[in-house]
Amino acid sequence: MLLKNLKAVFSSKTFLIGLLIRIMVMPFTGHWDLRGINFAVYNLPFKGITNVYEVAAHEPVDYIVNVNFSREYFIYPPLTYFTLGSFMTLLKPLYGSEFVHWIQGYGNDIKSVITHPYVYRYLFLMKIPYLFFDICILFLLRRFFSKPKDQHTAMKYWWLNPIVIFLPYLWGQFDLIPAFFVLWGIFYANKSKPIIGALLFGIGAAFKNYPLMLLPILAVVSGKSFKEMIKIMLAGVLPFILTTLPFWGHEFFRDTVLLSWQSQKMLDFMWGIGGNDGIYPFVIGYGVIFLFSLYNLKGKIHQVSIPIVLTLMWYYSTTTFHQQWFIWVLPILVIYAVNNQKLKYIGLWIIGLFFLRLAVIQADATTELFRWVAPAFEDFPKTRVIMGMIYDINKFRNLVNSLFLATTLWLSTYLISKERT
Numbered sequence: 068m069l070l071k072n073l074k075a076v077f078s079s080k081t082f083l084i085g086l087l088i089r090i091m092v093m094p095f096t097g098h099w100d101l102r103g104i105n106f107a108v109y110n111l112p113f114k115g116i117t118n119v120y121e122v123a124a125h126e127p128v129d130y131i132v133n134v135n136f137s138r139e140y141f142i143y144p145p146l147t148y149f150t151l152g153s154f155m156t157l158l159k160p161l162y163g164s165e166f167v168h169w170i171q172g173y174g175n176d177i178k179s180v181i182t183h184p185y186v187y188r189y190l191f192l193m194k195i196p197y198l199f200f201d202i203c204i205l206f207l208l209r210r211f212f213s214k215p216k217d218q219h220t221a222m223k224y225w226w227l228n229p230i231v232i233f234l235p236y237l238w239g240q241f242d243l244i245p246a247f248f249v250l251w252g253i254f255y256a257n258k259s260k261p262i263i264g265a266l267l268f269g270i271g272a273a274f275k276n277y278p279l280m281l282l283p284i285l286a287v288v289s290g291k292s293f294k295e296m297i298k299i300m301l302a303g304v305l306p307f308i309l310t311t312l313p314f315w316g317h318e319f320f321r322d323t324v325l326l327s328w329q330s331q332k333m334l335d336f337m338w339g340i341g342g343n344d345g346i347y348p349f350v351i352g353y354g355v356i357f358l359f360s361l362y363n364l365k366g367k368i369h370q371v372s373i374p375i376v377l378t379l380m381w382y383y384s385t386t387t388f389h390q391q392w393f394i395w396v397l398p399i400l401v402i403y404a405v406n407n408q409k410l411k412y413i414g415l416w417i418i419g420l421f422f423l424r425l426a427v428i429q430a431d432a433t434t435e436l437f438r439w440v441a442p443a444f445e446d447f448p449k450t451r452v453i454m455g456m457i458y459d460i461n462k463f464r465n466l467v468n469s470l471f472l473a474t475t476l477w478l479s480t481y482l483i484s485k486e487r488t
Contacts, residue, residue, distance in 0.1 A: 075215075076206065076222065085226035089201075092236050093194045094187035096436045101239025102170070102180075104151070105193050107141045109170050111152030112159050119148050120320040142323050146273040146310045151241065154196040161192055181442050190239075190439060197235035200243045204398055207250055211257075217405050224401045224414070230393065230421055237436050240391035245271040249278050249375075250398045252285070256371050261289035264371075265299045269306035277382070277395060279307065280353070281375055287361040289368040333386045352381040359483070372399050373482050380475040384468075390425050390432070403482070413478065420471055426450040427464045 076082050107123070110116040123141035141148075155162070166189060173179040183189075208225055209218040225231060235243050248271030256264035265285055271278040282303040290296030314320040333349040340346055360374040379396035386392075400417070404410045425432050427450070434447040451460055 072206070072209070075218075076209070079219070079222065081219070081223050081226055082205075085232075088227075088232055089198060089236050092232070093198075094191040095440050096237040097190050097193075097239040097439060098432075098436060101190070101193055104143075104239075104241065105155075106170055107143075108148055108151045108155055109167070111148060112156040113167050117149075118314070118317070119145070120314060120317050120323070123319055123323070141319075143275065144273050144307070144311055144324055145314055146270075147241065147244075147275075150244065150274070151196055154199070155192075158192050158195065162189065178442060181438055186439050194236055194239060197239075197241060197243050200247045201231070201235060204243065204247050204250060207247065207254060208398060208401060210254060211402050212405065221401055221405045224404055224411075225398065228397070228401075228418070230397060230418060233422075234391050234394050238391065238432075240394075242275065242391045242394045245274040245278060246395050246398055247271075248274070249281065249395065252278075253372050253375065253399065256285060256289060257369050259289075259368055261285060261299050261368065262302045264289070265303035266306060269303040272303075272307045273310040276307075277379075277392075279304070280382075281378060283357060284360050284374045284378065285371060287357065288364045288366075288371045288374065291366065332389075333382060335387055349382060349385045352385065353378060356381065372402070375399060376403070376482065377479045380478060384472040384475040390421070393421060407485075413474070417474060420467065420474065424467045424471060427454055427460060427467055 107119050110119050110122055116122055119141050163185065165185060169180060169183050169185070169189060180186075205222060205226055208221045212218045212221060234240055248267045252264040252267035252271065254264075255261075255267065265282060268278040268282055268285060272282075282300055285303070286296040286299040290299050311320075311324070315325070334347055337345040337347055356374050356377045359377075364370050364374065376396055376399050379399075383393055383396065400410075400414065404414045433450045434444045435449075437444040451464075454460060454463060
């Protein structure tokens with residue numbers, strides 16, 4: 068059976084086309100994020116350092132990293148660096164010794180970093196872990212369906228999705244990894260194995276913290292009693308605690324990972340209600356979703372993906388735009404689009420809205436990603452500057468944000484109504 072599935076995927080035109088696209092863009096594109104992440108990662112395979120937070124707190128900061136991130140550039144849990152570092156260790160002979168000098172930068176000589184003769188090799192190798200987990204998601208998505216036609220449709224919707232191609236391979240972010248573990252957790256939850264599902268959520272949280280906010284939802288939907296809910300919650304937080312506990316004593320780790328500004332951005336948006344008091348729209352929505360899960364979905368474990376989609380879409384709609392976060396919800400949206408062909412139109416709408424939102428908000432998201440091919444790309448007019456010549460860019464940005472929130476509200480209503488039928 069396994070060999071049959073492998074052959075069905077690897078020999079399909081869809082897979083080969085998608086793979087070719089990925090291989091074509093991997094060596095030639097990348098945001099400074101990719102280099103910033105690997106500036107932390109390389110410490111394990113090339114310097115033998117396991118506590119990267121000690122490096123972040125006291126070691127010299129590369130000029131490019133400093134300009135983009137200051138000292139808050141090691142903001143991810145340790146499993147992220149150990150996992151990516153393990154891939155880098157395996158590929159170390161291909162990187163070569165010159166990689167150390169490149170990743171450390173050349174003073175403030177950015178041009179030497181961009182035009183390095185091996186830069187295409189480095190960009191390609193740094194993205195190989197993403198390709199591995201991307202393929203893992205592809206195979207996992209197929210397991211949600213029994214019909215070969217649906218399996219192939221899921222493959223097309225994921226493997227040829229421009230957002231999936233853009234975020235890991237053109238941009239260079241690793242959010243595919245926690246998204247894989249959350250999807251895997253949903254898979255086991257659907258099979259009435261919530262403890263395994265919770266453990267996988269916890270592993271996902273050991274890469275990025277967001278799955279922790281999904282654990283209470285999994286617990287109240289699948290737990291048959293309060294005791295069982297607590298058990299599921301504990302199973303979920305256990306991997307996160309075990310993988311981070313050795314670093315809790317480090318002040319830099321506590322400030323930049325456990326209590327990082329990135330993990331609390333949903334609290335940046337507040338409605339004032341008088342005086343110094345306010346209410347948080349994300350928390351309001353999350354509370355409604357939690358209560359809906361507790362009172363309307365309790366015991367319906369096969370419906371657990373509904374409140375998870377609602378939570379992630381609401382998070383993305385009410386939090387300052389970070390494009391890479393959208394891949395958290397994308398695999399689950401693919402499942403819904405395959406199960407209900409009517410949703411493929413809203414899927415196309417969401418893809419268009421994603422890239423429009425990217426173009427009007429993110430300053431470093433289009434031609435600048437090709438700076439490695441030629442530094443002149445960085446000097447091209449920014450998309451938001453061009454759009455600002457047509458219409459007030461602030462109003463344009465807020466219009467796009469509003470449309471995305473409207474889409475989230477519509478999709479939430481649609482999924483809830485379908486659950487009741």
